[in-house]
Amino acid sequence: MWGLAAILWLAGGGALAASERPAPDPKAGQAAYGRSCARCHGAAGKGDGVDAKRFYPRPRDLTLGVYKFRSTASGTPPTDEDLFQTIHRGLPGTNMPDWQQLDEATRWRLVDYLKSLSPVFEHTPPSPVTMPPDPGAKRADLEKGQAVYQQLGCAACHGASGRANGMSAAGLVDDWGMPIRPADFTQGWTFRGGAAPRDIALRLITGIDGAGMPSYAEAVSGEDIWHLAYYVASLQEPPAWHMIAHPLRVSGSLPASLDDPRWGQAERTDLRLRNVVQPAGEWAHPPTVRAIRMQAVYNEDTIAFRLTWDDPTQEAAESPAPDALALVLKPADTQGDVVTLQAWPYAGAPRLDLCYWSAAGVSGETLAAEFDGVRSAPRWPATRTAASSYDDGRWQVLLQRPLQPQAPEGAAAITAGAFTSIAFAVWDGGNADARAVSPWVELSLRDPTRPSGGH
Amino acid sequence: MTRCSRIAPALIAILVAIGCGSSKPQDASATTEGQAASSAPAQAAQASAGQPAATGSASIQGTVRLNGTAPAAEKVKMDADPVCQQQHASPVYTEDVVADANGGLKHVFVYVKEGAKGPFPVPTQPVVLNQQGCWYTPRVLGIQVNQPFEIVNSDGTLHNINAKPGVNPPFNIAQPVKGMKTTKKFTKPEIGVTFKCNVHPWMRAFAGVVEHPFFGVSGADGAFTIAGLPAGTYVIEAWHEQYGTKTQTISVGDGETTSLEFTFTAQ
Ligand SMILES: [Cu+2]
Numbered sequence: 221m222w223g224l225a226a227i228l229w230l231a232g233g234g235a236l237a238a239s240e241r242p243a244p245d246p247k248a249g250q251a252a253y254g255r256s257c258a259r260c261h262g263a264a265g266k267g268d269g270v271d272a273k274r275f276y277p278r279p280r281d282l283t284l285g286v287y288k289f290r291s292t293a294s295g296t297p298p299t300d301e302d303l304f305q306t307i308h309r310g311l312p313g314t315n316m317p318d319w320q321q322l323d324e325a326t327r328w329r330l331v332d333y334l335k336s337l338s339p340v341f342e343h344t345p346p347s348p349v350t351m352p353p354d355p356g357a358k359r360a361d362l363e364k365g366q367a368v369y370q371q372l373g374c375a376a377c378h379g380a381s382g383r384a385n386g387m388s389a390a391g392l393v394d395d396w397g398m399p400i401r402p403a404d405f406t407q408g409w410t411f412r413g414g415a416a417p418r419d420i421a422l423r424l425i426t427g428i429d430g431a432g433m434p435s436y437a438e439a440v441s442g443e444d445i446w447h448l449a450y451y452v453a454s455l456q457e458p459p460a461w462h463m464i465a466h467p468l469r470v471s472g473s474l475p476a477s478l479d480d481p482r483w484g485q486a487e488r489t490d491l492r493l494r495n496v497v498q499p500a501g502e503w504a505h506p507p508t509v510r511a512i513r514m515q516a517v518y519n520e521d522t523i524a525f526r527l528t529w530d531d532p533t534q535e536a537a538e539s540p541a542p543d544a545l546a547l548v549l550k551p552a553d554t555q556g557d558v559v560t561l562q563a564w565p566y567a568g569a570p571r572l573d574l575c576y577w578s579a580a581g582v583s584g585e586t587l588a589a590e591f592d593g594v595r596s597a598p599r600w601p602a603t604r605t606a607a608s609s610y611d612d613g614r615w616q617v618l619l620q621r622p623l624q625p626q627a628p629e630g631a632a633a634i635t636a637g638a639f640t641s642i643a644f645a646v647w648d649g650g651n652a653d654a655r656a657v658s659p660w661v662e663l664s665l666r667d668p669t670r671p672s673g674g675h
Numbered sequence: 676m677t678r679c680s681r682i683a684p685a686l687i688a689i690l691v692a693i694g695c696g697s698s699k700p701q702d703a704s705a706t707t708e709g710q711a712a713s714s715a716p717a718q719a720a721q722a723s724a725g726q727p728a729a730t731g732s733a734s735i736q737g738t739v740r741l742n743g744t745a746p747a748a749e750k751v752k753m754d755a756d757p758v759c760q761q762q763h764a765s766p767v768y769t770e771d772v773v774a775d776a777n778g779g780l781k782h783v784f785v786y787v788k789e790g791a792k793g794p795f796p797v798p799t800q801p802v803v804l805n806q807q808g809c810w811y812t813p814r815v816l817g818i819q820v821n822q823p824f825e826i827v828n829s830d831g832t833l834h835n836i837n838a839k840p841g842v843n844p845p846f847n848i849a850q851p852v853k854g855m856k857t858t859k860k861f862t863k864p865e866i867g868v869t870f871k872c873n874v875h876p877w878m879r880a881f882a883g884v885v886e887h888p889f890f891g892v893s894g895a896d897g898a899f900t901i902a903g904l905p906a907g908t909y910v911i912e913a914w915h916e917q918y919g920t921k922t923q924t925i926s927v928g929d930g931e932t933t934s935l936e937f938t939f940t941a942q
Pocket of ligand 1: 833874875
């Protein structure tokens, strides 16, 4: 028994101690699969579990033997270690969680079970790629990396600045005919196979089978792979997922432009956006806007928000569905009522305070119990757009609003010493049926009687 | 119309039975019948000819026709990639179904499905799939098992070649630079291997991988030739990317040219 386990481990090229890999136990593997995996991947591994239809990307059909995250040549199956890693780490940015709550022996049994689902593992041996030596961050040449990025055409899918807005991005389909979106390189947290330079270098060499991203193994030198990998890694903007956001207090006038130096001092809060799940399922409209960054600066009576989000296509005034945003505030008397914007509006839903902006030049404030009417209904001018710009896949919008608007009646007041819940809804006209919404975070203004913030 | 010419008299009866003399187009249901009928004459032909040579002097010349009207071709939108757009002075149309005024169906891969007796030498000359103007040339190609398959990028833009065979191992490789060449091979016979480019989703090409040199691809008038066959009885299959396959059995004699017609029906 022990000998067999050791041989299997060697064949898998594992980095974990051989003693940790148990002897294969198909029954135990199958049982663990049934408990943890079948609800997404289906009882027989066909990717058709009860939860499958809702998710983008869809849970994999494991009987096909096509794997995205490998350390092996394009078209060959993953190593045992690759599969173990996927189970161990999960696939961030998708619905596939990590499985660290399962003990290591169970995870190895799952690896054996996964391999039994597809004949690929019998007739094609994995062909591990060799990684060129890592020069290290200090010796990586980012400028060279950027030139290689141009030369290799990463921009065709990922966009010139890596914001998932390349010329081919909107029309991409995966090998199963489902729409798929390239990764946004500023959002390393959406990478499934890891966002470190080494992970990126590996993706380049192996390609992402099934996703349409090709292998560059024969198209680029070992050195250039690392320059490029470090360059791509350098595009990441690490997110600040705060539950409580602290706007910056300034005296005098608020920033009136997007590049006012005071934005550099304002705290950043990133909020994750998720498409509202429709009956057709999440994959019917793969998410295009996955996060929004909020910064806020206020003085005695007004607050300014600088909002930044990546949207691969610009739809402005001429478009039937212009890009748009709602900054949503919970008026004090609705606290606790609307748990998440995912479910709002619903019958009898409380009204929320919507500060609305659209690329068609509309902005304003309204109190409403739903979104749809808001986009055409008359609004109070309390909220105004001070500036907006779209540049290479990225919107930036500057909204100003009184801390305590006089109208509409019941509008949310942002007061010092109390929390005000804030969330966002974002519409991408290029993905017109999708509405992306964030969770709530709490705005917390410092006590105005104490000096703080701005200069 | 199907003509039966210069066929060894002993085989005429069989051919009439299995389609050559039939005025109706063959459909796929003829396959089983044809196969069943083929084994006996094949053995007979061999016996009389002695040990069969790998190649011979018989050929099949035929036409593939489309019954009905082909779906209208659509203009391909290439404007997303200016490098593609610039290479075409006039609009490019989809080629899923290409038929001429007489119903000649282009891009059909016709090959000997059964009856070829190897082993056959593997050509060292590569079969080339060229990417030019963000279009594959040729769209349909035949290649022998283990013959070098050379993929060339003649465009100054990124192409990726995403091959999705069912039997051979798949691959998806990038060719970012003009002039880049990659050589691959297929180790198992397989018909209808699909190639596509994810950067330019309209690009499509197909390969038929066979163990022998007995195949052809129909031209603009639907005509194809399979040459160098030893005398014998063969199951011939015609494969079209949209309409699937049709199969017929045919016998050929040394030095003879036999004609064969396939008809697909537009859906
Ligand atoms: Cu291409």
